[in-house]
Amino acid sequence: MSPAALLRRVAPVLACIGLLAVWQVASLALKNDSFPTATEAIRAIPDILGDKESLINILASLRRMALGFGVAVLVSIPLGLLMGRSRSVAAFFNPLLMVIYPVPKAALMPIIMLWLGVGDVTKTLVIFLGVSLPVIYHSFEGAKAVEEKMLWSGAAMGLSPAQRLVRIVLPAALPEILTGCRTGLVLALITMITSEMIARQSGAGNILFNALDMGQYDTVFAMIIIVGAMGICLDAIFERVRARLVRWSEPQFDMPLSFS
Amino acid sequence: MTVVPARSSQWVRPVTSQEPASAIIEIDHVSQIFQTSARKDHVALSDISLTIEEGAFVSILGPSGCGKSTLLYIVGGFVSPTSGSAKIKGHAITGPGPDRGPVFQEFALFPWKTVLGNVMYGPRQQGVRAAEAEAQSRALIEMVGLKGYENFYPKELSGGMKQRVALARTLAYHPEVLLMDEPFGALDAHTRTRLQNDLLSIWERDRKTVLFVTHSVDEAVFLSDKVVMMSKSPGRIREVIDIDLPRPRRRNELLLDPRYQKYVVDIERMFDESDEAGPAS
Ligand SMILES: Nc1ncnc2c1ncn2[C@@H]1O[C@H](COP(=O)(O)OP(=O)(O)OP(=O)(O)O)[C@@H](O)[C@H]1O
Ligand SMILES: [Mg+2]
Numbered sequence: 001m002s003p004a005a006l007l008r009r010v011a012p013v014l015a016c017i018g019l020l021a022v023w024q025v026a027s028l029a030l031k032n033d034s035f036p037t038a039t040e041a042i043r044a045i046p047d048i049l050g051d052k053e054s055l056i057n058i059l060a061s062l063r064r065m066a067l068g069f070g071v072a073v074l075v076s077i078p079l080g081l082l083m084g085r086s087r088s089v090a091a092f093f094n095p096l097l098m099v100i101y102p103v104p105k106a107a108l109m110p111i112i113m114l115w116l117g118v119g120d121v122t123k124t125l126v127i128f129l130g131v132s133l134p135v136i137y138h139s140f141e142g143a144k145a146v147e148e149k150m151l152w153s154g155a156a157m158g159l160s161p162a163q164r165l166v167r168i169v170l171p172a173a174l175p176e177i178l179t180g181c182r183t184g185l186v187l188a189l190i191t192m193i194t195s196e197m198i199a200r201q202s203g204a205g206n207i208l209f210n211a212l213d214m215g216q217y218d219t220v221f222a223m224i225i226i227v228g229a230m231g232i233c234l235d236a237i238f239e240r241v242r243a244r245l246v247r248w249s250e251p252q253f254d255m256p257l258s259f260s
Numbered sequence: 261m262t263v264v265p266a267r268s269s270q271w272v273r274p275v276t277s278q279e280p281a282s283a284i285i286e287i288d289h290v291s292q293i294f295q296t297s298a299r300k301d302h303v304a305l306s307d308i309s310l311t312i313e314e315g316a317f318v319s320i321l322g323p324s325g326c327g328k329s330t331l332l333y334i335v336g337g338f339v340s341p342t343s344g345s346a347k348i349k350g351h352a353i354t355g356p357g358p359d360r361g362p363v364f365q366e367f368a369l370f371p372w373k374t375v376l377g378n379v380m381y382g383p384r385q386q387g388v389r390a391a392e393a394e395a396q397s398r399a400l401i402e403m404v405g406l407k408g409y410e411n412f413y414p415k416e417l418s419g420g421m422k423q424r425v426a427l428a429r430t431l432a433y434h435p436e437v438l439l440m441d442e443p444f445g446a447l448d449a450h451t452r453t454r455l456q457n458d459l460l461s462i463w464e465r466d467r468k469t470v471l472f473v474t475h476s477v478d479e480a481v482f483l484s485d486k487v488v489m490m491s492k493s494p495g496r497i498r499e500v501i502d503i504d505l506p507r508p509r510r511r512n513e514l515l516l517d518p519r520y521q522k523y524v525v526d527i528e529r530m531f532d533e534s535d536e537a538g539p540a541s
Contacts, residue, residue, distance in 0.1 A: 149368035152338045155356040157382040157433060171372040248372045248413045 012232075034217050041221035048222055054207055058226070061192055061203040064120055068127025069188040076135035076184075077177055081169050083136070084143025097136060105130040106194040118199040123192070130191035131184035138180025142173025175249045178242045185238055189231050204230075284314040284437065284469050285335060290344035292330050292495075304330045306494035308344070315467040319480035320488045321531065327495030328473040329365060332439045335471060336362050348437070358386060361435030363443045365473075367426040369414040375401060375425050376410040382433030393432075400428040403458060405451065419446040424455065431462070437469040444479065456483060457511065464508055477531060481505075481523045482514060489530055499530060 020038045027037040048054045083090040105126050116122045146169050154168045170177075196205025204227060211219035292305040305327040312318050320328045333339040334346050337356040346353045348360070356362075361382075369378050379400055383393035401410055404424035414422055423446045430438065444452045460483060463470060474480050480487045481503055489499040505520060514520045 147366070147368055149364045149366050150370065152333075152336070152356060152362065153364070153368050153370075153429075155338070156336065156358060156360060156362050156430075156435070157385045158358045159385060168370070171370070174372070246372075248415065 034215075036218045036221055040218045041225060044218040044222035045225060048207065048219065048226065057202050057207055058204045060120075061196065061205065062230075064124045064195075064203070065127055065188050065192045068124045068191075069131050069185060071124075072128045072131035072184065072188075073135055073181055076132045076180075077139050077170075080136040080139025080177070080180075081143040081165060081173065084140045084146075084173070085165060085169055090140070093136075097133065100129070101133050101137075105191055106198060109195060109198045113199055118201055122199060123195040123203075126195045127188050127191045130187045134183040134187065135177070135180040138183070139173060139177045142176030142180075143169050145176070146172045175246045178246060182235070182238055182242065185234055186231065189227070189234065193227060282314050283311045284349055285310075285312040285471070286347040286350075287311070287331075287335070288345050288347070290331075290334060290341045290346060292327065292334065292339070293342045303494035305334075305341070306496045308495075308497055310488060310497065310500075312469060312471065314469055316485045317463055317470045317472065317483055318486045318488060319472045319474055319484040320490060321474060321477065321480045321527070322490030322495070322498075323492045323531075324475070325495075326490045326492040328490060329441050330495070332362070332441050332471060332473055335437075336360050336439050338362075358382070358433055359435055360437045360439055361430040361433060363426050363430045363438070363440045365441040365445065367414075367422045369422055369425055369429070371414045374411050374413055375406060375417070378414070378425055379428045379432050382429060386433055397428070397432055400432055401425075404428045404455065420448060420451055423447060424451075427455070427459075435468070437471065439471050441473045442475065443472075445475070452479075453511065459483070460509060477524055477527045481520060481527065482509065482511065487527060489527065501527065 020042075024038040027035050079093065083093055108129065109122065109126055112122045112125060116125065150172060151164055151168055154164045159167060192203070193205040193208070196203035197209050200206050200209060204223065208220055208223040208227075211217075211223065287308055287310040290305060290308045291303070294302045294304055296302045308327075308331060320331065322328055330339065334341050335348075335353065337353045337360065340354075370381065373381065376394070376397055379397040380390075380393045383396060384390065388396070398410065401407060404427055406421060406424055406428070409417065409421065414425070417425065423443060427440075427443055444455055447455065456479060459470075462468075470483075472480075472483060484503050487501045487503060488497055489501065490496065491498040501523070503523060505514065505517065505523075
């Protein structure tokens with residue numbers, strides 16, 4: 001492995017170590033009860049991960065997130081592609097989406113809770129909403145940008161409009177769609193935690209905010225590390241998949257979003 | 261370098277006009293008006309009428325912006341004319357179809373497919389079995405001089421190589437009419453000559469109808485039965501010139517032929533005149 005490649009490999013690890021070191025120094029300097037040192041927080045991690053209750057909570061979070069993200073992607077990609085290729089579909093959905101886009105999805109939670117209760121459905125729905133918009137938007141932009149002559153070539157080969165959407169627009173827009181999915185993944189994690197902050201009951205967010213209420217700051221920060229690590233892992237996995245799917249498109253420098 | 265693939269000679273038959281040629285494409289008083297972003301009407305094509313006989317090689321020659329591509333798109337069924345009609349085999353053209361194969365100026369390759377994947381796409385779509393489609397496609401890729409590049413993605417190819425893939429991709433599904441928009445525009449002189457020869461030998465073998473847009477007078481005279489000269493602003497047909505040169509044509513013979521030279525000189529003069537006319541702004 002060349003030195004540059006080696007550096008690329010270890011760079012994220014160095015960044016993590018650096019961040020923890022700054023934290024450690026800052027916390028020692030501030031000597032504040034509500035700001036434990038990095039080592040204290042790290043020491044609390046095994047307690048959380050060793051506790052069956054906590055694990056069930058975290059897994060419940062992840063399950064809601066996977067469901068919300070998965071359904072959002074499955075609905076948003078076709079919708080975005082249709083909007084990108086049909087002016088009337090775009091004219092219908094664009095104003096709707098423009099209204100929803102700037103609203104923080106967590107702000108809708110109290111209303112949704114009134115209708116659907118504080119359970120899984122509400123939280124999954126909020127994650128779904130958070131993920132949908134960037135995925136729709138990027139699919140829309142990707143589909144709009146597909147070179148017309150490419151569609152014409154397909155039409156000349158005898159592809160029907162539906163086949164062109166699936167077999168030309170979808171692959172051609174895939175790099176852009178996956179950019180949207182990546183943003184969606186991060187938003188899924190964020191909405192997952194916020195939804196659990198608003199509707200406490202179970203989940204990683206629940207552990208975090210309960211600990212905060214009880215003044216167990218090492219647990220609070222341990223949970224922040226755990227959530228951050230989940231983000232990094234999910235992003236790294238996603239990046240693997242993405243790179244494999246769009247190898248044919250432009251060469252690029254890959255830097256996990258979590259570090260950018 | 262073999263000028264014409266040795267194999268092809270067995271298919272080359274002298275062109276005789278024993279059978280009465282029938283019209284395959286009829287363009288009847290076609291006009292195309294575009295709305296510009298300044299909300300003004302821009303007449304790209306004005307009252308074009310043209311009949312193309314089955315098996316003919318027809319070139320369209322004219323200054324940039326005179327509507328050559330637009331005319332090709334209308335025949336392809338990608339654009340419907342503002343007025344007038346276009347027919348193929350007596351049926352009105354309402355949309356694209358595999359009977360007309362376009363080779364676009366912009367290549368429009370599928371970037372997520374390899375060279376082989378691009379070339380196989382048409383035959384596969386037409387239901388040719390994978391193994392058969394692959395064998396045919398590999399032969400075509402070799403013909404356009406890209407053997408060894410089968411597994412390259414379009415982004416890994418040069419402009420000229422992309423153009424050759426685009427040509428192979430269209431030839432692969434055997435359209436009856438080839439609609440070629442400056443297909444050799446991005447090629448170096450050497451490759452250009454070679455592909456002209458290859459195209460001629462394919463054409464002499466299969467007698468597909470070819471509608472061929474070009475900027476090059478040499479190329480138009482060398483390849484065509486008929487050269488359609490267009491002029492600009494608005495785009496209209498200025499002159500249709502029959503190229504009465506014997507076939508099969510050999511480049512080295514033709515370049516020395518005074519009749520060929522006269523065609524080139526005459527058409528070049530016309531071209532200059534229509535260029536001087538300039539845009540009526
Ligand atoms: N979609 C469009 N909207 C508006 N104007 C257009 C459009 N397409 C083409 N035109 C105009 O129509 C005219 C003819 O364009 P076209 O592309 O057919 O020219 P061309 O002869 O192929 O030129 P070139 O040799 O440079 O390729 C041009 O003046 C161009 O500005
Ligand atoms: Mg053109």
